[in-house]
Amino acid sequence: MAIIRHIRQSWAEIGNERLYSSLYIVGVALSVSTVMVLSIMLYARLSPVYPELKRGRMMYVTDISVRYDRGFNWWGLSKWDLENWIDSMKTVDYYTAMTDNSTMEVRAGGGLDSYDAEVKGTDAGFFRVYDFVFTEGSPYTSADVGESLPKVVVADNFARKMFGSAEGIAGREIYIDYEPYTISGVVRSASSFMDSYADIYSARHNVSEGPLFLVGGYKAVLIPKEGATWEQMNGELEVLKRPVEIKNEGLNLEINLFGQPRSHYEHTFVPSLSMSDDDDDSGSSGRYLGYYVIVAAVLLFIPAMNLSGMIIGRMEQRRGEMGIRKSFGAQRSGLLWQVLVENFLLTMIGAAIGLVVSWVLVYVARDVVFSLIDPDMEIGSDTQLSMETFFAPGIFAIALGVTLILNLLSSYIPAWWSLRHPIVKSLNEHR
Numbered sequence: 001m002a003i004i005r006h007i008r009q010s011w012a013e014i015g016n017e018r019l020y021s022s023l024y025i026v027g028v029a030l031s032v033s034t035v036m037v038l039s040i041m042l043y044a045r046l047s048p049v050y051p052e053l054k055r056g057r058m059m060y061v062t063d064i065s066v067r068y069d070r071g072f073n074w075w076g077l078s079k080w081d082l083e084n085w086i087d088s089m090k091t092v093d094y095y096t097a098m099t100d101n102s103t104m105e106v107r108a109g110g111g112l113d114s115y116d117a118e119v120k121g122t123d124a125g126f127f128r129v130y131d132f133v134f135t136e137g138s139p140y141t142s143a144d145v146g147e148s149l150p151k152v153v154v155a156d157n158f159a160r161k162m163f164g165s166a167e168g169i170a171g172r173e174i175y176i177d178y179e180p181y182t183i184s185g186v187v188r189s190a191s192s193f194m195d196s197y198a199d200i201y202s203a204r205h206n207v208s209e210g211p212l213f214l215v216g217g218y219k220a221v222l223i224p225k226e227g228a229t230w231e232q233m234n235g236e237l238e239v240l241k242r243p244v245e246i247k248n249e250g251l252n253l254e255i256n257l258f259g260q261p262r263s264h265y266e267h268t269f270v271p272s273l274s275m276s277d278d279d280d281d282s283g284s285s286g287r288y289l290g291y292y293v294i295v296a297a298v299l300l301f302i303p304a305m306n307l308s309g310m311i312i313g314r315m316e317q318r319r320g321e322m323g324i325r326k327s328f329g330a331q332r333s334g335l336l337w338q339v340l341v342e343n344f345l346l347t348m349i350g351a352a353i354g355l356v357v358s359w360v361l362v363y364v365a366r367d368v369v370f371s372l373i374d375p376d377m378e379i380g381s382d383t384q385l386s387m388e389t390f391f392a393p394g395i396f397a398i399a400l401g402v403t404l405i406l407n408l409l410s411s412y413i414p415a416w417w418s419l420r421h422p423i424v425k426s427l428n429e430h431r
Contacts, residue, residue, distance in 0.1 A: 021346055028350025029357060032402055036358035039398045044191070045268050047394065051190050052264075053131045054223060059233060059261035061086065062219040066212055068251040078216030085240045086220050091228035096125040097218045099205055101198050108162060109173035109180070115162050119176060120198035121205025127153070129221050130196045137170030137185025140203040150181045150204040155189040158199035176200070195221070214244070214255065222261055233261050351402065 048055045063075050077086075082097050099121035106117040127139035132153075140151040152174070156166035163169050172183050181202065190197040224233060241255045 024343075024346045025350040025353065028347050029354035032351045032354030033357040033361065035402050036355055036395070036398070037362055039395060040358065040362050043394060045193070046265060050188070051130045051132045051196055052194055054129065055264040057223050058129070058264045058267075059222040059224055059230070060219070060264070060267040061222065061237070061257070061260045061262075062267070063258055063260070064215060065256040065258070066214050067254040067256075068212070068248070074212070074215035076216050077218040077220055078214055079218070080213045081216070082218060082220065085237065086222070088240060089222070089233065089236050091224055091233045091236055092222045093225045094125055094128055095220055095222040096123055096129040097220050098122045098126055099217055099219070104177050104200075106162065106200065107175045109175065115158075117158060117176075117199040118197070119200045119202055122201050122203070124203075126201065129223060130190075132187040132190075132196075134185045134187055135166060136168075137183065140184045144184070144203045150179070150202075151184040152176070152181045152203065153185045153187055153201040154183055155199050155201075156186050157189040159186055176202070195219075230261070230263070234259060237261070351400075 043049075046055070052058070061077065064077055064081065066074055077097070086092065086095055086097070101118040101120050103116050104119045106115050106119075107113065123145050124140060124142045132139075134153075135156055137153075139153060144151045154162075154169070154174075159166040159169055162174075163172075166186050170183055170185055174181055174183060181204070184203075187201075222233070237257055237260065241257065245253050245255055
């Protein structure tokens with residue numbers, strides 16, 4: 001078959017031109033590795049990966065601004081908001097309310113060694129919204145949430161750090177800031193750049209309330225009912241808040257929910273809404289993603305131009321060869337296929353190397369890499385990445401797409417242009 005012949009000839013040509021082939025492969029590898037690092041970052045933050053498998057449905061209500069005649073402006077939902085607004089939403093199937101992580105001192109029951117742990121206050125719905133895998137034990141229930149039955153769920157990474165093993169610890173007692181808790185279960189750890197990340201998930205948590213009943217320290221993640229739209233959910237929240245403003249008209253009360261709920265995509269790219277009503281956050285998520293698209297395009301375009309220059313120089317040297325092959329009856333289309341296959345093989349080799357390099361770079365320098373997209377993330381937090389982040393079908397599709405685009409941009413045009421020269425001119429060019 002013609003394609004097999006092209007491949008054999010291409011391998012022979014690659015072996016004969018080792019310097020050119022090596023430079024070409026290195027150029028492709030650098031370009032693909034940088035684009036793939038960016039792609040892995042975005043995939044891990046946006047795609048449904050453990051334990052945030054419902055990202056495509058998640059809607060966030062995390063911020064509230066309340067202004068009244070004393071001029072207070074506060075952030076976070078209160079328990080009143082959850083009970084009177086979120087619980088009342090007919091467009092919501094179920095939800096969870098959680099707090100930000102707090103660093104607390106933890107001791108095993110009877111132990112003297114203490115450990116700093118990231119503790120997140122949650123409700124029982126947390127383990128329904130987030131699909132954690134329990135390696136032992138079970139999640140706490142609604143009856144466990146509060147002051148009377150203090151229970152916690154521990155991440156397996158922290159369990160190994162504290163107990164030396166993540167097995168056989170369900171039912172044991174630990175002390176968090178000198179208060180006793182019972183371990184209800186153990187889960188496989190989430191990555192530290194996720195909203196669901198914590199070392200310990202607590203059913204008992206104290207959340208400070210603001211100067212008004214409307215403000216507090218909760219963030220709500222909603223799972224809408226099938227068919228519910230953002231317009232319906234936003235409109236329902238606006239309807240629920242309006243009677244509160246009317247009832248408290250004497251305070252000149254103004255409640256701003258900033259167009260929430262927001263999708264996971266919007267929540268990721270604009271994690272903090274503007275405190276000023278004069279600042280417009282609409283479209284910010286699109287601008288953030290646009291920046292990454294532009295960067296990726298530049299990372300592809302510049303190497304493609306450099307590789308095109310190399311191919312043009314190489315085709316100039318081979319013009320005599322092409323003239324001889326034409327004189328023996330070779331068709332221009334066949335010669336073009338030969339050049340494309342040759343460069344495609346080089347591109348595939350470079351892409352494979354670049355993909356491996358990107359995996360190594362993301363794994364070794366994962367804290368630094370993910371801090372680029374999440375400025376609030378602390379370097380040294382030992383970010384955990386699941387295998388699905390590296391070997392997801394989407395990542396391979398991106399790698400293949402980048403490879404094909406690089407090959408077409410860098411090789412097709414210069415090869416087509418060079419092969420347009422007449423046979424006599426090609427034969428006499430480098431006699």
